[in-house]
Amino acid sequence: MGKKLSSCLGVLKMKLEGIRPSSFSGPPLVMFTLSLLILLAGVDLFPTYHSYFWVAWILLFASWGISAEVSGKTLVLKYAFGFLKIRISSEEIEEILILNRLEKGVLLRYAPKIGAVYAGSLIYALYRYFTLPEGLLLGQYLWIVGLIVLSSSMILSMIIPFRKTSYKMFGAVIALLIGSVLLWFKTWTLEWIPWLIPISMVTLLAVHDSSDYIVLKTRKGKYLLTSNAPKDKVENALKTIMEVLSDD
Amino acid sequence: MIRLPESMERIWTMRAKGMREIEIAESLGISRQAVNKALKEAKAKLFEAFFALAETFSWEIVRVNAEKGFMVARGRCGNKTMRVYAFYIPQRGIRGFFGEEVPELILQHAVELRIVKKPDKKELIKLLER
Numbered sequence: 386m387g388k389k390l391s392s393c394l395g396v397l398k399m400k401l402e403g404i405r406p407s408s409f410s411g412p413p414l415v416m417f418t419l420s421l422l423i424l425l426a427g428v429d430l431f432p433t434y435h436s437y438f439w440v441a442w443i444l445l446f447a448s449w450g451i452s453a454e455v456s457g458k459t460l461v462l463k464y465a466f467g468f469l470k471i472r473i474s475s476e477e478i479e480e481i482l483i484l485n486r487l488e489k490g491v492l493l494r495y496a497p498k499i500g501a502v503y504a505g506s507l508i509y510a511l512y513r514y515f516t517l518p519e520g521l522l523l524g525q526y527l528w529i530v531g532l533i534v535l536s537s538s539m540i541l542s543m544i545i546p547f548r549k550t551s552y553k554m555f556g557a558v559i560a561l562l563i564g565s566v567l568l569w570f571k572t573w574t575l576e577w578i579p580w581l582i583p584i585s586m587v588t589l590l591a592v593h594d595s596s597d598y599i600v601l602k603t604r605k606g607k608y609l610l611t612s613n614a615p616k617d618k619v620e621n622a623l624k625t626i627m628e629v630l631s632d633d
Numbered sequence: 634m635i636r637l638p639e640s641m642e643r644i645w646t647m648r649a650k651g652m653r654e655i656e657i658a659e660s661l662g663i664s665r666q667a668v669n670k671a672l673k674e675a676k677a678k679l680f681e682a683f684f685a686l687a688e689t690f691s692w693e694i695v696r697v698n699a700e701k702g703f704m705v706a707r708g709r710c711g712n713k714t715m716r717v718y719a720f721y722i723p724q725r726g727i728r729g730f731f732g733e734e735v736p737e738l739i740l741q742h743a744v745e746l747r748i749v750k751k752p753d754k755k756e757l758i759k760l761l762e763r
Contacts, residue, residue, distance in 0.1 A: 475677070476673045476676075476677075478676075478699075479676065479698065479699055479700040480696065480697065480698040480699065480700060481680075481694075481696065481697050482695065482696030482697070482698075482705075483694070483695055483696070486693070486695040486696075486707070487695060487696065487705070487762050487763060488716075488762040488763075489759065489762045489763040490762070490763060491763070494763065602698075623694065627680070627684045627694075630677065630680040630681075630684075630699075631677060631680050631681035631684060
């Protein structure tokens, strides 16, 4: 009877309000990494040729998840402006957890690949910093030091438990101080001080993460959903996912 | 209290202990498809049981693992908000505890299902919370 009714009504679709799939694994991570590589390599290899810049931004935006919805017993994660859909059958899911509610939950454990991307960009930025000669334009140092500060702060933020927000902020401040020293050693002036304000703002905003992280663990891998929505919206989305996972 | 059907529970327990589907099928003399179907149904039933338990007591779910059969939640105990841990134990159903007072039965069960390597209460809580 139930089956007949559902086949008459078609497959039930429901959008998970306020939930966005993250680009921490699979094709979206590849797009994110490519965009970063194009930006980094482009600055070095084609400093006067800027059309690569748009490709990088398009890839970056495409890597962001736009929405998640439930279609019957399947969870559909939409990326690349809605053109890329990742389907997870409820039967594949073995665990659901809300990462920021765990006492010792750290993002790196559940998204190690994005940690490796940040580590790669930090190593690259450090290499560029130490090979850059003195006496160049200020912007060239700011770009590299900004990358050092941001990637090291992100790595620290990924290895510190969610509940220790003050430790994360402290780590970002230390990274900013080290960044200032690095700038001083290359320029021997203080003309970069005004530029420290936007770098600090971007870094602190990136580190001060109040999002909810929902992890879906399957045998094939882990999927991460994020939300900045109010608590009741997150709870509603969780309830919808739970209904999908439950036995009929 | 929820209990998985006997044959389904046997298959789920073997899988939770680390056996592969093909090994379970061979040892029980059934097809691999039958094992796979039983495991899918067992997982759905366990998810449903843990979600229903959390809803009944107004607990806030932190994690539910249907592969090893456990749940971590936040709930009220008197005036305090505490951690609640619940495990599905074969032949007994769901058993739980508040805070870090891990009962021996659950500790032993966690060792059998290879959630922890040795019967260490602190280690078990640490593993559930990371």
